[in-house]
Amino acid sequence: MNNYDLEVKQRWGDTKAYKEHLEKTANYSKEKWQAVTDGLMTVLATFAAYGIP
Helix, strand or coil, X not given: CCHHHHHHHHHHCCCHHHHHHHHHCXXXXXXXXXXXXXXXHHHHHHXXXXXXX
């Protein structure tokens, strides 16, 4: 269990919401999240370069 999963379990307990979280995020990896984060940062930097808030 990674730190995020542990935090979610501590916050929600062993509830339906926690179990849904595990199911929905089962295929996510650190690399996939990093790619999403990198893409988002590129978009935000592009917006900033054009003065778009």
